[in-house]
């Protein structure tokens with residue numbers, strides 16, 4: 180189903196999201212791939228490579244999305260779709276050899292951190308967490324002067340929710356020198372903004388739930404790699420642990436992907452406008468957005484991203500008798516257009532005070548609010564934010 184190599188190489192990502200994963204161009208074929216609902220496939224005798232076999236091994240509805248995502252990330256092999264981003268995290272962590280060492284950002288997505296911490300507590304591997312923006316500190320943990328080198332480096336850049344930016348090129352090079360595999364969670368950027376494989380990573384992870392599917396109506400994950408040995412291990416893990424995608428969700432993800440370029444273009448442009456205005460607002464005492472020239476990650480982000488994404492983090496200043504956390508809650512509750520909900524990357528703008536989650540690392544400030552900018556009119560989004568911030572004065 181995939182585009183021919185010749186076509187794929189010549190096309191821009193904005194075209195690939197629309198053109199990839201189409202059925203053959205034959206008379207009366209549908210232009211969209213069908214949803215295949217079958218838990219099993221006809222067959223006798225031993226299973227050969229490429230046989231579908233059973234619904235946990237493969238489903239034709241996964242293929243178009245897996246081909247399209249591989250093309251977008253610049254991978255030579257089809258991506259692997261999973262039941263959720265965390266099912267993909269679980270599969271990726273299974274690549275760490277028993278007794279190995281995992282180096283992970285201290286501000287990774289909380290679910291990834293909880294999983295790694297629990298597995299480390301069971302003794303499966305040693306976990307070392309670090310501020311991923313502090314390159315020297317990460318290098319020291321990858322290849323310490325005393326102790327074992329890392330077996331896996333986990334990167335998330337920008338991090339969720341602190342928007343820290345890792346030097347992906349430098350860190351992957353050092354990890355490879357130490358013999359480690361590098362996994363990069365690219366959920367916040369999508370391949371249209373950042374391509375970790377081209378920066379040296381071995382595996383790219385996505386919560387497809389977010390920008391790739393883009394409509395807050397599915398939960399899915401994916402892994403992408405060009406390394407055949409790694410892919411075979413991941414595929415085996417997916418088959419045996421069973422974290423597979425439902426066909427409806429896979430179909431919706433491809434449908435969502437068709438508009439990814441337009442959605443990213445709009446939401447990034449709006450995020451830049453909102454971040455600039457928020458950075459000057461008297462009720463905001465801190466802001467992180469890599470697109471701001473004053474952001475500590477700005478120069479690094481420019482060197483490895485094709486934009487700055489559409490997530491902004493603000494810290495709301497205390498107001499009157501309200502402390503920062505209460506003021507942040509008041510802003511979230513005072514909004515009429517922004518949706519107060521967890522998650523990000525949908526067409527609708529979402530907002531959330533992150534520390535409402537018990538699992539959020541306590542180094543994330545209590546008054547930190549994460550904004551996922553959607554595709555609504557930017558002036559409508561600003562007017563809503565402005566009135567909710569102004570209400571703090573009352």
Ligand code: PLP
Nearest residue numbers: 263264265288339366386388399
């Ligand atoms: N990675 C990042 C950066 C995320 O933000 C999330 C979810 O918020 C995940 C992974 C987990 O994905 P899912 O919720 O699809 O399991």
